[in-house]
Amino acid sequence: SQTIHQWPATLVQPVGSPLSLECTVEGTSNPNLYWYRQAAGRGLQLLFYSVGIGQISSEVPQNLSASRPQDRQFILSSKKLLLSDSGFYLCAWGDLTAPGYGYTFGSGTRLTVV
Amino acid sequence: AQTVTQSQPEMSVQEAETVTLSCTYDTSENNYYLFWYKQPPSRQMILVIRQEAYKQQNATENRFSVNFQKAAKSFSLKISDSQLGDTAMYFCAFGETSGSRLTFGEGTQLTVNP
Numbered sequence: 001s002q003t004i005h006q007w008p009a010t011l012v013q014p015v016g017s018p019l020s021l022e023c024t025v026e027g028t029s030n031p032n033l034y035w036y037r038q039a040a041g042r043g044l045q046l047l048f049y050s051v052g053i054g055q056i057s058s059e060v061p062q063n064l065s066a067s068r069p070q071d072r073q074f075i076l077s078s079k080k081l082l083l084s085d086s087g088f089y090l091c092a093w094g095d096l097t098a099p100g101y102g103y104t105f106g107s108g109t110r111l112t113v114v
Numbered sequence: 115a116q117t118v119t120q121s122q123p124e125m126s127v128q129e130a131e132t133v134t135l136s137c138t139y140d141t142s143e144n145n146y147y148l149f150w151y152k153q154p155p156s157r158q159m160i161l162v163i164r165q166e167a168y169k170q171q172n173a174t175e176n177r178f179s180v181n182f183q184k185a186a187k188s189f190s191l192k193i194s195d196s197q198l199g200d201t202a203m204y205f206c207a208f209g210e211t212s213g214s215r216l217t218f219g220e221g222t223q224l225t226v227n228p
Contacts, residue, residue: 032214038157043220044205088157094214100166102149102209103216105159 002027006091006106013113019064019078021109023091026072031093033074034103035066038088050074051096086113116141116208120219127196128227134181135191135222137206143167147209148182148189149216154202162204165189196226 006023013019025031035047046059048066056066063082067075074091088110092103117140127133139148150162165173165182172180177197181190193200206219 034215041203041223044218049215090159092159094216096214099209099211099214100147100164102147102151102161102164102207103159103214104161108157108159110157 002093002104004091004093004104004106006109008109009107010110011112013081013111015083015113016080019076019081019085019111021076021089021091021111023074023076023106024072025074025093028093028095029071030096031072032096033068034092034094035074035076036090036092038090040088044090048076081113083113086111116143116210116217118206118208118217118219120204120206120222122222123220124223124225126225126227127193129196129198131196132192132194133196133224135193135204135206135224137189137191137219139187139189139206139208139217141187141208143210145211147211148180149207149209150178150180150189150191151205151207151218152200152202153205153221154199159205163191193224198226198228200224201226 003026034049036044050068064078090108091106094103119138146167148165152160152162163175163178177194179192203221205221207216209216
């Protein structure tokens with residue numbers, strides 16, 4: 001069965017420090033991968049999505065970047081965090097060959113920039 | 115581009131009662147998928163129910179059912195016999211048949227009161 005792992009679960013980082021959040025998928029190949037950010041009590045903001053290794057599409061110009069070094073690995077990064085980067089980050093994967101199944105989400109990372 | 119609208123930011127219901135969450139969407143596609151996701155306080159996103167637009171029969175999953183009105187572009191979620199564990203943010207989502215990307219509504223925060 002397919003599973004998705006996201007870590008760390010929580011993170012407190014000072015302003016100006018770097019960031020690396022990782023997401024990996026098991027049990028499938030060539031998944032479509034997504035990074036979302038969610039403010040408290042708010043909706044989902046799509047940050048990046050990837051349809052293959054090295055293929056990244058950015059939805060919102062910002063202080064963040066994403067990379068996909070391997071088929072089932074998706075990384076969200078920042079060189080220097082801002083206070084406004086605080087939020088809840090969700091990774092998700094979707095199957096291009098089975099769009100009717102929607103997304104499977106990771107358990108999320110709660111990032112607090114202090 | 116598709117849009118998804120959830121017009122009820124917050125709702126509440128008494129335990130054991132029935133509640134309906136509204137969702138409307140805009141698309142020029144004839145075939146597509148619709149989903150309801152639940153995000154409890156743990157913030158894990160959980161798929162509740164899905165509907166294929168070419169199927170006229172409304173989807174049901176135990177206490178959860180949908181009222182899919184294709185002509186009206188409406189996709190409401192009915193929760194019967196509400197339980198305290200149903201307290202969560204509920205997101206409506208639209209998916210195309212090509213690709214796996216979903217478009218989400220802004221969410222409805224449902225509180226089930228004892």
